[in-house]
Amino acid sequence: MLNLKSKSLQELIDVVTWITDNRYTSKELKLFDDVKQLYELQLSKLEYLRFHDDLDEFLKRTAYFEEIFGKKSWHYYISNVKGKGQIGHTNQYMTHWFYPYKGKFHGQMVKALINFANAKGNDIVLDPFLGSGTTLIESTLLGLNGVGIEINPALAIVSQIKLDALRIDYEDLAEIDLSKMYKIFEYFYNLKIDANIKPKVEENLTAKELLNTLWENYFPSSFIHDYPFEVRNLLLLIYLHALSDFTYLQGTKKSKKIQEFFIENFKDYLKTINGCCKVIRKLGIELGDYRVLIGSALDIPLKDDSVKAIVTSPPYSIALDYIKNDEHLLRYLGVDVKELRSHMIGLKGKGKERIRIYEIDLKKSIEEMYRRRNVQNSKARWVGCNCLGGYKYRRS
Ligand SMILES: C[S@@+](CC[C@H](N)C(=O)[O-])C[C@H]1O[C@@H](n2cnc3c(N)ncnc32)[C@H](O)[C@@H]1O
Numbered sequence: 001m002l003n004l005k006s007k008s009l010q011e012l013i014d015v016v017t018w019i020t021d022n023r024y025t026s027k028e029l030k031l032f033d034d035v036k037q038l039y040e041l042q043l044s045k046l047e048y049l050r051f052h053d054d055l056d057e058f059l060k061r062t063a064y065f066e067e068i069f070g071k072k073s074w075h076y077y078i079s080n081v082k083g084k085g086q087i088g089h090t091n092q093y094m095t096h097w098f099y100p101y102k103g104k105f106h107g108q109m110v111k112a113l114i115n116f117a118n119a120k121g122n123d124i125v126l127d128p129f130l131g132s133g134t135t136l137i138e139s140t141l142l143g144l145n146g147v148g149i150e151i152n153p154a155l156a157i158v159s160q161i162k163l164d165a166l167r168i169d170y171e172d173l174a175e176i177d178l179s180k181m182y183k184i185f186e187y188f189y190n191l192k193i194d195a196n197i198k199p200k201v202e203e204n205l206t207a208k209e210l211l212n213t214l215w216e217n218y219f220p221s222s223f224i225h226d227y228p229f230e231v232r233n234l235l236l237l238i239y240l241h242a243l244s245d246f247t248y249l250q251g252t253k254k255s256k257k258i259q260e261f262f263i264e265n266f267k268d269y270l271k272t273i274n275g276c277c278k279v280i281r282k283l284g285i286e287l288g289d290y291r292v293l294i295g296s297a298l299d300i301p302l303k304d305d306s307v308k309a310i311v312t313s314p315p316y317s318i319a320l321d322y323i324k325n326d327e328h329l330l331r332y333l334g335v336d337v338k339e340l341r342s343h344m345i346g347l348k349g350k351g352k353e354r355i356r357i358y359e360i361d362l363k364k365s366i367e368e369m370y371r372r373r374n375v376q377n378s379k380a381r382w383v384g385c386n387c388l389g390g391y392k393y394r395r396s
Contacts, residue, residue: 019045030067034088047115063111081275095162101132105313110138117309126307128297133159135311136290146290153294154333160207160292161237164230170277185262188239195334204301207292247328297365307372315346317358
C-alpha cells in the first residue's frame with residue numbers, strides 16, 4: 001500500500017502536468033526540489049499562467065522553476081549567492097540576509113507574487129510596510145520600479161543600504177584590509193549620534209536624504225568619508241549587524257565581542273557582494289529603480305491608480321513589538337523612540353483598545369493601497385497581504 005505521509009506531492013504525481021494543464025512534464029519544466037508546500041505549488045501555477053506564452057521571459061522571471069528545457073533559470077543563479085540562515089532557494093540570498101531583522105518575508109514568494117500581479121517594464125511595485133526591504137530587492141532584481149514606505153527611519157536606512165549594495169563594485173570593498181577594518185570598527189564603535197530623528201510623515205523624506213544628513217551633520221569627518229557613499233553606508237550596516245548579533249547572543253554559547261562579529265560579518269558581506277556582482281554581470285540583469293520613503297501606510301504619497309503590484313506584510317498586531325526588537329538599532333541611530341511608537345500600527349493604545357486601533361489602522365491602510373492600484377489593461381486585480389502569518393488575497 002502507498003504510504004502517502006512519507007511521499008511528497010512531487011513524488012506521487014507529476015505536478016508540472018497539473019501546473020501547465022498537461023502541456024509540459026517535469027522533464028521539460030523542472031521545479032526546484034524543495035518546492036513542496038501547497039502555497040508554493042499554487043504560486044508556481046499562477047506565475048506560469050502569466051508567462052506560459054513566453055518561456056524565454058519565464059526563464060528570467062520565475063521564482064519556483066529551476067530549469068526550462070534544460071536551461072537553468074535566473075532564480076537558480078540568484079539564489080546561489082547564499083547568505084546566512086538561508087533555506088534552499090527561498091530567502092536570505094543576495095543582500096536579503098544583510099542585517100538580521102526579525103519579521104522578514106521570503107524573497108522567492110515575493111517574486112512569484114510580483115509575477116502573478118503581472119508587473120512589467122515601467123510598472124510600479126509598492127510595499128507600504130517595507131520593513132527591511134524584501135519586496136524592493138525583488139522588484140529591482142526584476143528590473144521594475146519599486147516604491148517602499150516605512151515609518152521606522154532606521155529600517156528605511158537598512159532597506160536603502162541593502163538595495164544600494166546590489167550596485168556596489170566588489171573592488172571598492174576588496175581593498176579594505178584587516179588594519180583598515182579595525183579602524184573602521186573603532187570609528188563606528190565610538191560614534192555617539194545625537195540626532196533625535198523623528199518620523200515626519202508629511203515630509204516624505206527619502207532614506208537616501210536621511211543618510212546624507214547623517215553623514216554631513218552627525219558623523220564626524222574621517223578617512224571613512226573618502227569611500228563612496230554606498231560603501232560608507234554598507235560599512236555602517238555591517239556595524240549595525242554586529243551590534244544586533246552582540247545584543248541577541250549575549251549570555252549564550254555564541255556570544256563574542258562586537259569587534260569579532262564585525263570582522264566576521266565584514267568577510268561574509270564581502271563574499272556576498274562579490275557573488276552579487278558576478279551574477280548580475282553574468283545574467284546581464286538591469287536593476288530597476290527604487291525609492292524608499294520614510295512615511296506612513298496611512299497616507300501613501302502616490303497618485304491614485306498608479307501602482308501595478310502591491311506586495312506587503314503589515315505589522316502582526318500585538319504578536320511582535322517592533323520597537324523592542326530593534327531598540328539597539330534605534331538608539332544607536334538617534335531615533336526618537338517615543339515619537340516613533342505613536343505612529344506605528346499595532347503599537348498604539350493598550351490591551352483591548354490596542355486591537356481596536358490596530359483594526360482601524362489596518363483597514364485605513366488597505367483603503368490607501370486600494371486607491372493606488374492600477375487595474376487598467378491588467379488581468380491582475382489583487383492586493384496581496386500577509387496578515388497574522390496567513391496569506392489572504394482580496395479581489396478588487
Ligand atoms: C511585518 S513588518 C514588514 C517586514 C518586511 N516585509 C520585510 O521583509 O522586512 C511590518 C513593518 O511595518 C512597519 N510599520 C508599522 N507602522 C507603519 C506605518 N504606519 N506606516 C508604514 N510602516 C509601518 C513596521 O515598522 C515594520 O517594519
